[in-house]
Amino acid sequence: MAQDDLIDRFRQSRSSLSDLPDVSALGDDRARALWVLWVGSAKVGFDYLTPGNIEAVLRDVFGVRASRQRIEGILAKEKTTVARRKVGGRRVYPIMQ
DSSP states (O other): OOHHHHHHHHHHHGGGGTTSOOGGGSSSHHHHHHHHHHHIIIIIOOSOBOHHHHHHHHHHTTOOOOOHHHHHHHHHHOSSSBOOEEETTEEEBOBOO
């Protein structure tokens, strides 16, 4: 998946997200990362994202700073909310339903 396509699709979907809490108002980086994963899966059409993808969406679409390393650390500790997979040699995270 091209990161530019990901960013564009999240930007195009912003108007349909008005019924959800504002990602910048969420209390911590864990909640923000899980929010992006859920929105990516349920509203935008991406089954999984890398920590770098999540960082880019937060930064470029919503103006929220969270480092890729921090997101990776948060998601690596999750036991039931996300799965860890390798796709094309990269670690990706799908959110569990």
